[in-house]
Amino acid sequence: MKRIIGLMSGTSLDGIDAALIETDGERIARFGPGETQSYSDSDRATLQDAVDRALAWGFDGDRPCFDAAERVLTLRHSLAVQRVLDAAGLAASDIDLVGFHGQTVLHKAPSGGHVGETLQIGDGPALAAATGIAVVHDFRSADMEKGGQGAPLATLYHDALARQSDIDRPLAVLNLGGVANVTWLSATADPVAFDTGPANGLIDAWCTREVGEAFDRDGQLAARGQVAPAALDQLLAHSFFALVPPKSLDRWDFTLDPVAGLSPEDGAATLTAFTARTVADALAALGQPLRLLVTGGGRHNPTLMRALGEACGVTPEPVESVGWRGDLLEAEAFAWLAARVEAGLPTSLPSTTGASAPVSGGRISRPD
Structure with a gap:
């Protein structure tokens, strides 16, 4: 078994999740300490600038300079590693690997027979030097080179957790981050996964613009509004929903x-209903799960969770109901995936990303 610290910084740019687990990339032997560290306003502004530069670039022409953002990421992620070490009473020499997702600033899905492109900024070698620990990074590129979507990647970890927890299937695991994605686990087939649509991303952007808040705390804004049917129909008309997973x-x-x-x-209510409806449509195409387990920040929004239950016909449960750590789940996933990269085990399957074959994606950078 390896001691591995996983790190995750999501598209909401709210902070870093860090978690220690002991694993061989198949079984999880022990869950160690973990925590979430928020970015400062200055950090967030630097990272948003990197996103803005990436969107303006669009993979066309010379790549922009992301040095300032990568310095922030290296510093903050190295501090996150140290906090986990301190909480565990361990030294860097006690840790085998760090799984470093980096910060997604641009993602272009495959289309029209062309492979997609994705960019997670973050300097793996610099983080290895700063922590003194080997770092596994760049998890998504290899999958996309084989025609895959490069996402979602936590699917096989969901499968491993569900097997270890002996949860009956079919089971749906829903991640409500900036984007929503679902893992479908049946008893007889490989896991299936795909993005279902926006989750917190649009709601957060609306709250920032309209009321100066980073998110809809406890869903209170949406709870006071009414869904606008015409606006909801316009959201649902987006071409993404006609694509086949x-x-x-x-x-x-x-x-x-x-x-x-x-x-x-009303805007918050409509965007919340939009997330719930698109998740429900995705599940309807898969079947009726025995349970719908929800991870990601959206599970803290009672208005969204209530809307999900009404739309999906199954009561959504936070993953804590089965003993999983919802605030740390993706960080744990990238620790587990790091072990699989080192062992040469698949990190994605054709059924989870559409890659032409199982892929073990990721690069390892070791400290000098």
Whole structure:
């Protein structure tokens, strides 16, 4: 078994999740300490600038300079590693690997027979030098080179957790981050996974623009509003929903234009209903799960969780109901995936990303 610290910084740019697990890339022997560290306003502004530069670039022409953002990422992720070490009472020499997802600033899904492109900034060699620990990074590129979506990648970890927890199937695991993605686990077939649509990303952007808040705390804004049917129909008309899975999207593929002109409350209610409806449509194409387990920040939004239950016909449960750590699940996943990269085990399957064959994606950078 390896001691591995996993690190995750999501598209919401809210902070870093870090978690220690002991694993061989198949079984999880022990769950160690973990924590979430928020970015400062300055850090977030630097990272948002990197996103803006990436969106303007669009993989066309010379790559922009992301040095400032990568310095922030290296510093903050190295501090996150140290905090986990301190909490565990361990030294860097006690850790075998760090699984470093980096920060997604641009994602372009495969289309029209052309492979997609994705960019997670973050300097793996610099993080290895800063921590003194071997770092596994660049998890997504190899999958996309084989025609895959490069996402979602936590699917096989969900499968491993569900097997270890002996949960009956069919089971759906829903991640509500900036984007929503679902893992479908049946008793007889390989896992299936894909992005279902926006989750918190549009709601957060609406709240920032309309009320100066980073997110809809406890879903209170949406709870006071009414869904605007015409705006909801316009959101649902996006071409992404006509695509057949596996499929993925960038948080910035959708805009707030359909809800422009609505009150803050009605806009939040409409965007919340949009997330719930698109998840329900995705599940309807898969079947009726025995349970719907929800991870990611959206599970803390009671208005969204209530809307999910009404739309999906199954009560959504936070993953804590089966003993999983929802705030740390993706960080744990990249620790587990790091072990698989080192062992040469698959990190994605054709059924989870659409790659032409199972892929063990990721590069290892070791400290000098």
